[in-house]
Amino acid sequence: EAGVAQSPRYKIIEKRQSVAFWCNPISGHATLYWYQQILGQGPKLLIQFQNNGVVDDSQLPKDRFSAERLKGVDSTLKIQPAKLEDSAVYLCASSFRGTGSGEKLFFGSGTQLSVL
Amino acid sequence: ILNVEQSPQSLHVQEGDSTNFTCSFPSSNFYALHWYRWETAKSPEALFVMTLNGDEKKKGRISATLNTKEGYSYLYIKGSQPEDSATYLCAFIRGNQGGKLIFGQGTELSVKP
Numbered sequence: 251e252a253g254v255a256q257s258p259r260y261k262i263i264e265k266r267q268s269v270a271f272w273c274n275p276i277s278g279h280a281t282l283y284w285y286q287q288i289l290g291q292g293p294k295l296l297i298q299f300q301n302n303g304v305v306d307d308s309q310l311p312k313d314r315f316s317a318e319r320l321k322g323v324d325s326t327l328k329i330q331p332a333k334l335e336d337s338a339v340y341l342c343a344s345s346f347r348g349t350g351s352g353e354k355l356f357f358g359s360g361t362q363l364s365v366l
Numbered sequence: 367i368l369n370v371e372q373s374p375q376s377l378h379v380q381e382g383d384s385t386n387f388t389c390s391f392p393s394s395n396f397y398a399l400h401w402y403r404w405e406t407a408k409s410p411e412a413l414f415v416m417t418l419n420g421d422e423k424k425k426g427r428i429s430a431t432l433n434t435k436e437g438y439s440y441l442y443i444k445g446s447q448p449e450d451s452a453t454y455l456c457a458f459i460r461g462n463q464g465g466k467l468i469f470g471q472g473t474e475l476s477v478k479p
């Protein structure tokens with residue numbers, strides 16, 4: 251079974267530029283998550299989708315971050331404009347019904363973003 | 367604000383040593399605790415999902431225990447191998463929070479041959 255696919259693997263941009271990350275979850279997984287992991291900290295949930303609906307985006311900085319999962323399959327996370335403090339690893343994860351049902355997460359390999 | 371604390375932050379051991387880490391979490395309104403292993407340049411991988419007080423889980427040389435009343439979980443690695451080198455993350459889920467995972471900052475383990 252194919253895992254969670256993410257791209258790009260690395261991205262270097264200058265502050266105030268825009269960047270987009272893509273994620274394709276495991277086939278059949280209804281729940282998709284985007285996490286931000288800043289060096290030295292644990293991953294922090296940015297947004298959770300159930301199919302194409304948003305379940306939790308309480309920690310998403312909506313003035314600069316946006317995410318969509320239009321057809322309930324793959325998802326895109328965008329930052330516009332980027333700030334220095336956005337430098338982090340962006341992880342995508344999926345599960346069949348969600349961690350609220352006792353399931354574990356399946357993670358992609360992440361995108362390492364450096365904002366200069 | 368929920369705090370999940372892991373200790374130690376980093377650990378360096380020799381091949382063959384046994385080791386353990388701690389994850390501390392709020393003891394009220396517990397739903398579940400997850401452990402993940404994250405090797406450099408790879409995807410985080412789930413080790414255990416624990417839900418019951420007193421739970422003990424085992425996967426090869428790795429095992430975990432859970433105490434929900436006092437708010438801690440231990441992860442043990444018996445006879446560490448270089449391939450065990452990774453960051454070990456725990457994540458806590460509080461009841462009635464929609465399954466939202468709150469991660470600790472991780473324990474970075476380095477096993478030297």
